[in-house]
Amino acid sequence: MSIHFKCRSRLYPRSNVERFPVPDEKVPWFVEYKDYKPSTYNSPSIEGKPWADNEIGNPAFKPKWNDVDGNVNRKSYVGLYEIKDGYPLNPVGRTGIVGRGVLGRWGPNHAADPVVTRWKQLNNKEPVLQFIAIKRRDTGEWALPGGMVDPGEKVAATAIREFQEEAMNSIEATEDEKAEWKAKFHRFFSAGVEIYSGYVDDPRNTDNAWMETVAYNFHDESGTIVAALELKAGDDAVGVRWVDITNDLNLYASHKDIVSAVLKRHTDK
Ligand code: RP5
Numbered sequence: 304m305s306i307h308f309k310c311r312s313r314l315y316p317r318s319n320v321e322r323f324p325v326p327d328e329k330v331p332w333f334v335e336y337k338d339y340k341p342s343t344y345n346s347p348s349i350e351g352k353p354w355a356d357n358e359i360g361n362p363a364f365k366p367k368w369n370d371v372d373g374n375v376n377r378k379s380y381v382g383l384y385e386i387k388d389g390y391p392l393n394p395v396g397r398t399g400i401v402g403r404g405v406l407g408r409w410g411p412n413h414a415a416d417p418v419v420t421r422w423k424q425l426n427n428k429e430p431v432l433q434f435i436a437i438k439r440r441d442t443g444e445w446a447l448p449g450g451m452v453d454p455g456e457k458v459a460a461t462a463i464r465e466f467q468e469e470a471m472n473s474i475e476a477t478e479d480e481k482a483e484w485k486a487k488f489h490r491f492f493s494a495g496v497e498i499y500s501g502y503v504d505d506p507r508n509t510d511n512a513w514m515e516t517v518a519y520n521f522h523d524e525s526g527t528i529v530a531a532l533e534l535k536a537g538d539d540a541v542g543v544r545w546v547d548i549t550n551d552l553n554l555y556a557s558h559k560d561i562v563s564a565v566l567k568r569h570t571d572k
Pocket residue numbers: 414415416446447448449450451503505514515516556
């Protein structure tokens with residue numbers, strides 16, 4: 304597995320907490336880093352939240368690491384992660400911060416990412432693959448409209464729910480609108496193809512908590528089905544649009560790698 308970059312930037316997101324500098328070669332745990340003295344950061348924003356884990360050491364909290372723990376999947380797509388002094392260790396390596404930052408779960412925090420694609424037809428030129436991106440409220444970056452898997456939820460269902468929340472504003476849609484979407488798009492969203500499952504280089508990652516995702520491609524070859532999508536940013540998204548997949552794309556976390564894998568799927572003959 305390659306090393307991470309975005310979770311080693313100087314300031315931890317939504318805080319003034321500085322990450323301890325980790326040079327590339329000191330990322331892997333097996334490389335000794337004697338002077339490594341990262342700060343601990345547990346954001347007050349997750350305290351007492353029903354979707355967040357308890358503190359490690361609290362007798363009421365008995366997580367089953369590397370296992371499906373009731374409704375919560377604590378398995379990593381990367382393989383078995385280590386537990387050191389009771390704390391799960393980031394499988395990629397050091398991030399310069401101990402604790403779980405703003406993430407709800409210790410260990411893997413599972414998400415799903417939908418990549419909805421179509422071709423943009425150009426006169427006398429090769430068509431360009433486009434995907435639907437949202438603008439994140441937290442960082443202002445363009446991203447896949449993904450989100451966290453709810454306890455007990457199937458990951459494939461998360462991808463569709465998050466697409467509808469962030470790119471269609473389903474949270475504010477009426478029951479009639481939702482019934483209409485079901486009639487128009489149910490088949491389209493039933494045909495997702497898994498593109499990636501694994502670690503995400505998310506700026507929120509820490510030494511003890513990290514993002515993982517499963518990304519699905521929902522592709523409309525003719526473009527006629529997705530033409531009927533009424534895009535409207537919702538929930539934590541403040542913008543939504545079709546974006547050309549080009550080499551110079553700049554996206555949140557590891558989303559460019561995911562989108563590039565989708566492009567490869569449609570262009571490799
Ligand atoms: C990324 O964060 C995942 O790839 C997914 O897109 C997203 C989930 O977090 P929220 O959008 O719910 O903040 O790591």
